Amino acid sequence: MLGFVIQRFLxxxxxxxxxxxxxxxxxxxxGNPVDIVIPPDATQDIRAATIAKxxxxxxxxxQYFLFVGNLLQGDxxxxxxxxxxxxxxxxxxxxxxLELVLTSVxxxxxxxxxxxxxxGYRPDGWLAKTIMAVSVLGFSVPSFWVGLILILTFxxxxxxxxxxxxxxxxxxxxxxxxxxxLDGLSHIVLPAINLALFKLAMMIxxxxxxxxxxxxxxxxxxxxxxxxxxxxxxxxxxxxxxSIPIITVFGLELGSTLAFAVVTETIFSWPGxxxxxxxxxxxxxxxxxxxxxxxxxxxxxxxxxxxxxxxALIDPRVRAGARA
Amino acid sequence: MMLLRRFWAEFxxxxxxxxxxxxxxxxxxLAVFAPLITPQNPYDMTGLSxxxxxxxxxxxxxxxxxxxLGTDPQGRDLLSxxxxxxxxxxxxxxxxxxxALTIGATLGILAAYAGGRIEMLIMRVVDLQLSFxxxxxxxxxxxxxxxxxxxxxxxxxxxxxxxxxxxxYGAATxxxxxxxxxxxxxxxxxxxxxxxxxxxPNCTPPLIVVATVQIANxxxxxxxxxxxxxxxxxxxxxxxMLISNGFPYMxxxxxxISVYPGVALIVLIVAxxxxxDQIRDQFNPRLRK
Amino acid sequence: xSVLDVRDLRTHFFTRAxxxxxxxxxxxxxxxxxxxxxxxxxxxxxxxxxxxxxxxVDPPGRIVEGSIRLNGKELVGMSDRDLRKRRGREISMxxxxxxxxxxxxxxxxxxMRMALEAHGRVGPRAAVTxxxxxxxxxxxxxxxxxxxxxxxxFSGGMRQRVAIAIALLHSPSVIVADEPTTAxxxxxxxxxxxxMRDLARETGTALIWISHDLAVVSSLATRxxxxxxxxxxxxxxxxxxxxxxxHPYTAGLIASLPAMAEPGxxxxxxxxxxxxxxxxxxxxxxxxxxxxxxxxxxSEPVLERHGTRxxxxxxxVGGVPA
Numbered sequence: 001m002l003g004f005v006i007q008r009f010l011x012x013x014x015x016x017x018x019x020x021x022x023x024x025x026x027x028x029x030x031g032n033p034v035d036i037v038i039p040p041d042a043t044q045d046i047r048a049a050t051i052a053k054x055x056x057x058x059x060x061x062x063q064y065f066l067f068v069g070n071l072l073q074g075d076x077x078x079x080x081x082x083x084x085x086x087x088x089x090x091x092x093x094x095x096x097x098l099e100l101v102l103t104s105v106x107x108x109x110x111x112x113x114x115x116x117x118x119x120g121y122r123p124d125g126w127l128a129k130t131i132m133a134v135s136v137l138g139f140s141v142p143s144f145w146v147g148l149i150l151i152l153t154f155x156x157x158x159x160x161x162x163x164x165x166x167x168x169x170x171x172x173x174x175x176x177x178x179x180x181x182l183d184g185l186s187h188i189v190l191p192a193i194n195l196a197l198f199k200l201a202m203m204i205x206x207x208x209x210x211x212x213x214x215x216x217x218x219x220x221x222x223x224x225x226x227x228x229x230x231x232x233x234x235x236x237x238x239x240x241x242x243s244i245p246i247i248t249v250f251g252l253e254l255g256s257t258l259a260f261a262v263v264t265e266t267i268f269s270w271p272g273x274x275x276x277x278x279x280x281x282x283x284x285x286x287x288x289x290x291x292x293x294x295x296x297x298x299x300x301x302x303x304x305x306x307x308x309x310x311x312a313l314i315d316p317r318v319r320a321g322a323r324a
Numbered sequence: 325m326m327l328l329r330r331f332w333a334e335f336x337x338x339x340x341x342x343x344x345x346x347x348x349x350x351x352x353x354l355a356v357f358a359p360l361i362t363p364q365n366p367y368d369m370t371g372l373s374x375x376x377x378x379x380x381x382x383x384x385x386x387x388x389x390x391x392x393l394g395t396d397p398q399g400r401d402l403l404s405x406x407x408x409x410x411x412x413x414x415x416x417x418x419x420x421x422x423x424a425l426t427i428g429a430t431l432g433i434l435a436a437y438a439g440g441r442i443e444m445l446i447m448r449v450v451d452l453q454l455s456f457x458x459x460x461x462x463x464x465x466x467x468x469x470x471x472x473x474x475x476x477x478x479x480x481x482x483x484x485x486x487x488x489x490x491x492x493y494g495a496a497t498x499x500x501x502x503x504x505x506x507x508x509x510x511x512x513x514x515x516x517x518x519x520x521x522x523x524x525p526n527c528t529p530p531l532i533v534v535a536t537v538q539i540a541n542x543x544x545x546x547x548x549x550x551x552x553x554x555x556x557x558x559x560x561x562x563x564x565m566l567i568s569n570g571f572p573y574m575x576x577x578x579x580x581i582s583v584y585p586g587v588a589l590i591v592l593i594v595a596x597x598x599x600x601d602q603i604r605d606q607f608n609p610r611l612r613k
Numbered sequence: 614x615s616v617l618d619v620r621d622l623r624t625h626f627f628t629r630a631x632x633x634x635x636x637x638x639x640x641x642x643x644x645x646x647x648x649x650x651x652x653x654x655x656x657x658x659x660x661x662x663x664x665x666x667x668x669x670v671d672p673p674g675r676i677v678e679g680s681i682r683l684n685g686k687e688l689v690g691m692s693d694r695d696l697r698k699r700r701g702r703e704i705s706m707x708x709x710x711x712x713x714x715x716x717x718x719x720x721x722x723x724x725m726r727m728a729l730e731a732h733g734r735v736g737p738r739a740a741v742t743x744x745x746x747x748x749x750x751x752x753x754x755x756x757x758x759x760x761x762x763x764x765x766x767f768s769g770g771m772r773q774r775v776a777i778a779i780a781l782l783h784s785p786s787v788i789v790a791d792e793p794t795t796a797x798x799x800x801x802x803x804x805x806x807x808x809m810r811d812l813a814r815e816t817g818t819a820l821i822w823i824s825h826d827l828a829v830v831s832s833l834a835t836r837x838x839x840x841x842x843x844x845x846x847x848x849x850x851x852x853x854x855x856x857x858x859x860h861p862y863t864a865g866l867i868a869s870l871p872a873m874a875e876p877g878x879x880x881x882x883x884x885x886x887x888x889x890x891x892x893x894x895x896x897x898x899x900x901x902x903x904x905x906x907x908x909x910x911x912s913e914p915v916l917e918r919h920g921t922r923x924x925x926x927x928x929x930v931g932g933v934p935a
Contacts (some may be wrong), residue, residue: 015452136601140594142544144551145586148567152574152583163575216671218713225667226728226779227701236727240718252455259457263548267571278552281467293464300455316763317717 008308012301019297020071023290024064071294077287081280086291090273096166097265097272099179101257103192108199109250115200116207117238123212131204138201143260147194147267154190162187164269191268195261199253206249210242244315251307255300334606341602347595351588355410362404366561396569396581400561406588409563412556413589416473417543420480424542425535427481428488433523435489436496450489458483462545466554476555480542491534495527529607536600540593547589563589615682616786616819617643617666617704622679624658624665633890635661635674637843640916643787648813648820650834650851652827652866654887658843659823663789666821667706668696684786702732705780709792711772715764721748721775722760728779747778752808770801777809784816791823806833827866831855839863842888842898849922859922859929861903897926905930 042050058066070076076086119128155163166187171177179185214220215238223233262274269275273292280288336342354361396402435446453461465479549555550564561569563585570581624636636658643649653659664670666681668688681688683703688696708714716724725744729735735743741760748756751774764772773793780788790809794802810833813820824830830837837854839847839862847860858864865883885902888894897903900910905928916925 018452136597137594140540140544140597141590142547142593144548144564145567145590148571148574148582148586152579156575218708218710219716221664221669222706222708222714222776222779223716223727224669224697225700225706226782227697227699227705227731228727229697229731232727232731236719237716241716243718255455256457259460262459262463263552266552277463281463282553289464289467296460297456304455315718316720317765 004312005309008305012305015301016298019301020068020294021064023293023297024067076291076294079280079285079288081283081285081288086287089288090276090291090295093271093273093276095176096270097258097261097274099177100188100191100195100264100270100272101254101261103179103188104195105199105250105254105257107192108196108253109203109246111196112200112203113207113242113246116204117211117234117242119204120208120211121215121234123208128208132208135201135204138197139205143194143198144263144267146197147191147264150190150194151267161190163190164267166271191264191270194267195257195264198260199257202249202253203246206245207242210245211238214238214241244311247307247310247314251303255296255303258296258299331606335602338602341598344595344598344602347591348599351410351592351595352414354407355414358404358407358411362407363401366400366405366408396561396566398569402566402580402584405561405566406563406585409561409566409585410588410592412560412562413543413546413592416477416480416546416562417539420477420484420542420546421535421539423477424481424485424538425488425531428485428490429492429527429531431485432489432492432494433496433527436493437523446489447493450486450493453486454490458541459545459548462549463552463554466549471555471557473556476546476549479549480545483545484538484542487534487538488531491530492527495530496523499523499526533600533604533607536596536603540596540600543589543596544593615642616645616647616684617821618680618682619666620680620682622662622665622681623677624661624670624674625677626674628673631891634843634893635890636665637890638916639679639838639840639843639845641838641845641848643819643821645786646813646817646819647836648810648822648834650830650837651821651823651840652830652837653825653840655825656887656890657840658890659825659840660791662840663706663791663821663823666787666789667700667704668693669700669706698732701728701780701785702783703785704787704789705783705785706789706791707773707776707780707793710796711769711776711793712764712796714776715772717764720761720763721767725760725779725782728782732783743782744778747781748775750781750812751775751778752804753778770797770805773797773805774808777805777812781812781816781818785818787819787821788813789821789823792825794829795824795826802829809833828870839866842893843890844898844925845916846899846926847922847924848916849924853922857931859924859931860899860926861905861928861930862899863924864930 074087076090078084079086079089082089115131119131122128151163154161164187166184177184179188219241220233220237223237258274261270261272262278264270265272265274266278273295276288277292279285280292335345359365396405431446431450435443435450462479462483465482466476469475469478546555546562547564547567550562551568553565553568555564556562558565566585567582567589570578570583570585574582619642620640622636622639623634626633626635639658639662641649641651651659651662661670661674665676666683666688668691670676676689679689683699686699688699691699715721719727722741722744725747726735726737726740729740729743741757744760745756748759753759753771753774759767764775767775777793793809794805797805806829809820809822812818822830822834831851834851836849837847837851838845839854839860841862847854847858847863854863855867858867862883865881868881869883883902888898888901894901895913896911897906897914900906903910905926907928909927914925914927916923
């Protein structure tokens with residue numbers, strides 16, 4: 001088990017190293033590094049001084065190690081726009097995004113898996129067909145458009161829910177959270193639905209396909225032949241067998257939802273990192289872009305690592321492979 | 325030809341898919357002939373009058389004709405703008421989809437045929453990229469490359485080629501394991517013959533399926549980027565930008581500027597996806613019978 | 614009274630391409646503790662017959678006609694609830710591939726307890742005792758410790774023993790064994806065969822042994838039912854059928870057994886192939902491949918009983934007995 005953890009950890013480190021090279025090349029080598037690190041309105045003297053100070057006159061490989069060295073010390077540079085360390089800027093915005101993403105993905109998973117299992121278990125019923133039609137729509141309709149319609153319907157026409165912002169927050173452990181106040185909760189509903197819809201469609205499809213496949217296996221037939229009731233078969237056999245693909249996708253989706261939050265946060269003016277990155281791209285605040293990319297890569301790798309560990313805990317076959 | 329005819333006969337049986345195909349063809353035709361149909365060229369800034377801006381559907385403007393779907397904040401006829409917008413969306417979707425298909429399929433088949441180090445290198449990169457959300461990649465690339473049609477297509481290709489590579493690789497490796505490919509490799513046949521005659525034909529069905537889905541995705545992604553203000557220049561509004569421009573006015577009840585371009589976009593994307601679903605079902609041997 | 618009495622069973626599949634008559638006239642009886650070999654080529658309907666007996670035919674298939682009486686109770690037309698109560702307790706099934714039947718995510722103990730609790734609450738200690746007892750019976754060493762093992766920790770043969778133990782948990786009257794040794798190594802096949810025969814004898818459980826391999830079945834079964842194109846074409850005591858087959862198809866099967874051939878001579882084959890069940894011509898389904906076929910064979914023969922034996926043929930091998 002320990003060997004397995006170490007092996008996966010080393011893999012994660014390698015992926016992070018590769019990602020840092022890609023981000024470095026993408027932002028420093030393709031673009032003009034001077035423009036990236038120095039504000040456009042700086043004077044010639046400041047430019048020259050900064051170039052020397054940041055070592056931009058040094059060879060590329062030396063610059064890379066400088067870049068990585070700084071990252072490892074938590075130094076991502078300062079934002080041109082806000083003139084504070086990028087890490088503080090992103091750190092301050094991260095809870096809002098995490099709150100939104102977790103709410104959406106959890107809702108989508110619980111709801112999507114239930115609906116998907118139903119649709120897979122009774123594939124020919126009218127309810128199953130309705131569920132699938134909705135999931136096709138959820139897949140096809142661009143999420144920014146769904147956001148607009150949600151605002152138009154529930155905020156503008158009906159006036160039930162606020163159209164944007166985070167609402168009142170409560171500070172717990174030094175971090176402000178919306179979902180703990182009624183006002184905050186009313187603010188999170190629409191963006192969470194918006195962000196969850198695509199994931200919901202995906203989870204429905206996944207759970208349905210998995211259910212259909214599993215219900216045809218000999219494992220289920222054998223259980224039925226032993227007289228085990230359908231509800232026990234669904235709860236103990238199906239749920240256990242389907243958990244493997246669901247957990248994989250849950251992990252992957254958690255990461256990609258972080259990215260999709262960019263769109264939702266822009267539409268609903270949700271003050272998270274997604275909104276920050278769009279604003280930063282618009283004004284070319286490049287240190288923020290670099291930090292964001294590294295952060296997202298880091299979250300991805302961390303999530304994948306966690307998913308691998310969870311696998312090892314729930315699947316006896318992987319556990320056995322890990323022990324060997 | 326026989327195969328194609330049988331494929332078509334089966335396709336026709338699904339009424340919904342047939343209707344979707346008709347929609348795709350119709351919308352494409354409208355987009356192609358937009359300059360002949362529309363009452364106004366929305367890119368000609370001199371033809372626009374701010375007097376006509378943000379008027380509701382049915383308004384008769386200074387041009388003397390009825391704006392069936394109203395006008396946008398710059399005073400463009402919305403119907404004309406939508407048809408021109410569809411033109412851009414389809415152009416970009418097709419271009420990005422086809423370039424990504426070519427690059428992706430080449431890499432995937434190369435990896436499958438070459439094996440060894442090349443296979444490992446290509447597929448590692450592809451898998452790494454697949455685990456990364458396409459929208460983020462496109463976002464950053466557009467930000468780095470700047471605005472413009474070519475840059476946008478480049479960003480979309482970079483974000484999507486990996487799907488094609490994975491698909492082609494999957495189909496080609498399962499084919500490569502079959503004995504006849506081994507036999508073909510053992511005979512002094514040129515590699516290009518093995519690839520063109522054997523591997524490529526077997527990759528074609530799944531690639532067609534992925535291509536339809538990815539063209540729809542490109543269109544959606546382009547609209548999303550434009551909506552975020554990272555797509556095409558303001559002088560050539562695509563559907564995403566029209567929607568984005570109308571967004572601030574939605575709060576005051578002038579819904580049509582955002583809603584109608586959105587409806588056009590969704591009809592196109594949903595129709596392409598339904599056609600794609602049907603093609604996939606027809607290619608899937610497990611669902612046959 | 615027979616434990617199981619099947620009369621004119623018909624199970625059809627209503628596919629888009631047409632009606633597939635997978636089982637189309639199957640009759641046999643099974644006495645207490647008896648082993649019946651159900652033999653036929655693949656596609657002859659023997660597995661579907663097995664599933665029909667348990668009421669587990671998946672859509673688009675369903676039993677359209679016939680009668681299945683288990684311990685005197687009619688199963689055809691019985692509610693799903695009542696059928697479920699009989700499965701596992703009165704009739705159970707063992708499948709071909711032991712790797713696919715057990716759930717890889719649950720321990721053997723958990724799976725056995727689930728099967729036990731399918732018919733009423735069982736305390737944890739009682740469950741362990743009963744499971745252990747059965748694992749020991751099917752020949753699994755150190756059964757108590759193995760209850761905590763997962764399926765992947767067993768070999769194929771051992772997994773099949775576990776599946777058999779699960780099928781035996783409630784001491785059912787009938788076990789349907791669908792080619793339970795086909796996926797195993799030859800040396801292990803014989804062991805499983807003997808285990809099952811001994812268990813049937815010991816517990817009084819009757820066995821229906823489904824197989825395409827006449828040689829395997831005849832070493833085990835007291836009686837045989839030979840299936841062709843969804844029908845039982847010949848039935849009777851194993852020894853009598855092997856010595857003196859009446860249906861030309863049975864005769865062909867026996868003649869093509871390697872053990873029947875002189876070393877060095879070519880094996881006998883039945884000419885032609887199994888017909889498609891979608892477009893079966895009227896009359897005897899074997900007629901197109903039969904050397905005895907005449908004009909009479911364009912109408913369908915029914916299974917006629919002659920003492921302990923029965924066959925469905927107008928021109929049986931060796932002539933019609935007086």
